[in-house]
Amino acid sequence: MTRRRPTHVAFVMGLTITALLIGTAALALVWTPADPLTMAIGGRLEGPSSSHPFGTDQYGRDVLARVMAGAVTTIAVGLLAVAVGAGIGVPLGVVGGYVGGWLDEALMRLVDAVQGFPAILSALLFSAAFSPGVAISTVAIGVAFVPAFARLARGSFLEFRGREFVLAAAALGATDVRLICRHILPNSLSPLIVQATTSFPVAVLAEAALAYLGLGTQPPHPSWGLMLKEAQNFLGISPWFAVFPGGAIALTVLGLNLFGDGLRDLLQEGR
Amino acid sequence: MRGYVLRRLVAFVVTLACVSVLVFVAIRVLPGDPVLVMAGPEANPEVVARLRAAMGLDRPLLVQYGEWLGRALRGDLGVSLQYDVPVGRLIVSRLPVTLPLTAMAALFMLVVALPLGLYAATHARRPGDYLAMIVAQIGLAVPSFWAGLLLILLFSVHLGWFRSGGFEGWTQGVRVGVRSLLLPAIALGLFQAAVLIRATRAALLEVLGEDYVRTARAKGVWEGLVVVKHAFRNALIPVVTVAGLQLGQLIAGSIILESVFALPGLGRLALGAITARDLPVVQGVTLFVASCIVAINFAVDVSYALLDPRIRYD
Numbered sequence: 001m002t003r004r005r006p007t008h009v010a011f012v013m014g015l016t017i018t019a020l021l022i023g024t025a026a027l028a029l030v031w032t033p034a035d036p037l038t039m040a041i042g043g044r045l046e047g048p049s050s051s052h053p054f055g056t057d058q059y060g061r062d063v064l065a066r067v068m069a070g071a072v073t074t075i076a077v078g079l080l081a082v083a084v085g086a087g088i089g090v091p092l093g094v095v096g097g098y099v100g101g102w103l104d105e106a107l108m109r110l111v112d113a114v115q116g117f118p119a120i121l122s123a124l125l126f127s128a129a130f131s132p133g134v135a136i137s138t139v140a141i142g143v144a145f146v147p148a149f150a151r152l153a154r155g156s157f158l159e160f161r162g163r164e165f166v167l168a169a170a171a172l173g174a175t176d177v178r179l180i181c182r183h184i185l186p187n188s189l190s191p192l193i194v195q196a197t198t199s200f201p202v203a204v205l206a207e208a209a210l211a212y213l214g215l216g217t218q219p220p221h222p223s224w225g226l227m228l229k230e231a232q233n234f235l236g237i238s239p240w241f242a243v244f245p246g247g248a249i250a251l252t253v254l255g256l257n258l259f260g261d262g263l264r265d266l267l268q269e270g271r
Numbered sequence: 272m273r274g275y276v277l278r279r280l281v282a283f284v285v286t287l288a289c290v291s292v293l294v295f296v297a298i299r300v301l302p303g304d305p306v307l308v309m310a311g312p313e314a315n316p317e318v319v320a321r322l323r324a325a326m327g328l329d330r331p332l333l334v335q336y337g338e339w340l341g342r343a344l345r346g347d348l349g350v351s352l353q354y355d356v357p358v359g360r361l362i363v364s365r366l367p368v369t370l371p372l373t374a375m376a377a378l379f380m381l382v383v384a385l386p387l388g389l390y391a392a393t394h395a396r397r398p399g400d401y402l403a404m405i406v407a408q409i410g411l412a413v414p415s416f417w418a419g420l421l422l423i424l425l426f427s428v429h430l431g432w433f434r435s436g437g438f439e440g441w442t443q444g445v446r447v448g449v450r451s452l453l454l455p456a457i458a459l460g461l462f463q464a465a466v467l468i469r470a471t472r473a474a475l476l477e478v479l480g481e482d483y484v485r486t487a488r489a490k491g492v493w494e495g496l497v498v499v500k501h502a503f504r505n506a507l508i509p510v511v512t513v514a515g516l517q518l519g520q521l522i523a524g525s526i527i528l529e530s531v532f533a534l535p536g537l538g539r540l541a542l543g544a545i546t547a548r549d550l551p552v553v554q555g556v557t558l559f560v561a562s563c564i565v566a567i568n569f570a571v572d573v574s575y576a577l578l579d580p581r582i583r584y585d
Contacts (some may be wrong), residue, residue, distance in 0.1 A: 113286045113293055113561075115564070115565070116286075117557075117569060120566070121526075124553060125557050171555065209350050209416060212527065225416075228416065228417060242421075246417035249412075250417065252409065253412040271512075
């Protein structure tokens with residue numbers, strides 16, 4: 001038991017940071033110390049003080065309020081992107097793994113091709129076709145998750161397709177849909193849940209990067225990546241403006257990673 | 272072995288074809304009318320008609336795709352609307368920034384990750400291991416562009432050792448060029464190094480638990496030799512896989528760092544093309560980068576078979 005302790009500590013830390021993130025986002029929905037969009041020309045680029053604990057940005061907006069409001073964007077984009085990835089990837093993998101043959105082969109080549117498009121590349125493509133925005137970046141991040149979800153789902157379907165309990169259910173007259181939904185999918189769920197948990201911090205990083213590049217959340221809406229893009233112009237005079245949003249991203253991703261690692265260990269232990 | 276490589280090669284070609292379809296669909300089909308995207312909503316109808324005919328957009332989609340792919344295979348990716356230069360030539364002109372940046376980031380990744388991963392695995396569950404794992408966790412959590420900003424803050428703003436951005440070119444010597452790419456390469460390689468530290472540690476720990484390693488130790492083989500010759504060589508297979516896949520991610524990641532450090536590479540070319548609605552450039556760059564990533568993945572698959580003769584296609 002003592003050997004497991006560091007993992008345990010890491011998991012609790014991850015859980016705490018994740019709870020803090022969700023709590024901050026929930027609080028930001030009803031209350032922020034100042035309005036994140038209200039500008040004050042008099043108080044631009046101020047350092048941390050009692051009235052503005054994280055200082056103010058180039059328009060005099062309260063950075064703490066904007067970091068808090070940014071948490072909402074982060075969670076929303078992260079959840080939706082993972083949902084897009086799982087929503088497209090899992091059915092692709094299920095069909096490929098269950099049906100097999102040339103259809104499986106064709107789907108897997110498509111998945112290989114999608115792997116050539118990391119979130120940034122899809123975001124570039126979609127932004128050229130439409131116009132840059134948070135919806136585009138969410139879909140682009142989600143598409144980048146498709147290969148991982150498809151491969152996982154396919155892998156476990158290949159594994160379970162020929163197992164006795166599935167063959168027995170099929171012999172008893174279960175339809176394909178019933179075999180997939182009732183018998184195979186529930187058994188494939190735990191790796192998929194782990195994948196979703198580990199994808200979430202990746203989505204947070206990608207959302208920040210795309211917003212930084214101007215391909216995601218657009219001003220004046222608060223996003224951590226966008227705040228860093230704005231902060232870059234004032235690095236020399238107000239470095240703290242770049243420190244707080246970046247710190248928020250790093251802390252969030254750290255917490256989510258620790259949480260995901262711990263969850264995977266727990267699920268593997270339970271197997 | 273030859274059968275495996277041959278089948279992977281066929282799969283690679285099919286995958287490349289899928290990539291081209293995805294790029295074509297995204298640029299030519301999804302927006303409805305790409306000409307309106309390029310010319311803008313208030314464009315003169317005459318200009319729109321001329322542009323449409325010039326791009327061959329008045330013909331069936333399948334014919335358009337065939338012609339576009341045929342030209343792309345001959346290296347003709349169209350002409351940039353913004354610069355009035357062939358897209359292929361534009362891409363080639365930006366490679367001297369993007370390729371060295373990616374290569375330097377990959378080098379940084381290997382130099383940091385392999386020793387640290389090796390150290391962590393051989394000191395498993397001891398303070399050194401925990402320290403290496405904490406470093407890896409931090410590397411995974413810090414976004415590359417923020418790392419870039421912090422490096423600029425420290426080395427350019429405070430210490431004044433490096434310029435905060437821009438590329439001085441290779442004409443003034445390799446040292447000058449490397450110097451302008453050093454900070455972005457470190458920022459770019461940080462995340463991938465963290466991934467590789469963990470992968471190296473995990474792979475090595477697994478091999479170190481094998482029977483033949485115990486046998487070697489029991490025979491009294493020197494521990495350093497056990498780790499490097501017996502364990503590390505066999506741990507290389509998963510490590511090469513991860514490192515190879517990372518390389519593709521590094522190319523994509525260079526787009527962000529080029530933006531942070533104002534480097535005139537492929538990423539900045541594509542980002543500028545979006546603002547200018549220069550669709551042929553976006554199409555060309557994404558096709559090129561995605562094909563590179565798919566090609567790297569193919570190379571990883573093949574090297575996998577070379578490193579481990581037991582691999583069969585299944």
